[in-house]
Amino acid sequence: MPDTTFIIRFELRNQADGTQTEEQEHTVPSDAWDAFRLFAEPASAEMYSRIVLVERNWTTDVERDIAVLEFPAPCTSEIKV
Numbered sequence: 001m002p003d004t005t006f007i008i009r010f011e012l013r014n015q016a017d018g019t020q021t022e023e024q025e026h027t028v029p030s031d032a033w034d035a036f037r038l039f040a041e042p043a044s045a046e047m048y049s050r051i052v053l054v055e056r057n058w059t060t061d062v063e064r065d066i067a068v069l070e071f072p073a074p075c076t077s078e079i080k081v
Contacts, residue, residue: 003059006032006066010039011050013073036067045071 008024026032036053044051053067 002027005056007054007056008036009052010048013049
């Protein structure tokens, strides 16, 4: 296992039991960035509230956020009476 890996953390939107996350792990930085960029689009806001690219050093047990995508809650046209 390499000393450093890159993790993409997805915080799923609208989870009844609180925030749920999913992760993708990459060993090559360019692969991690390519995968992260795929989610930088408005459609991601429907499923995710936040996506973070993290650099994880397993030797020192340190994580560092490299990039963050935060999506506001989608607007609804629903009128509640």
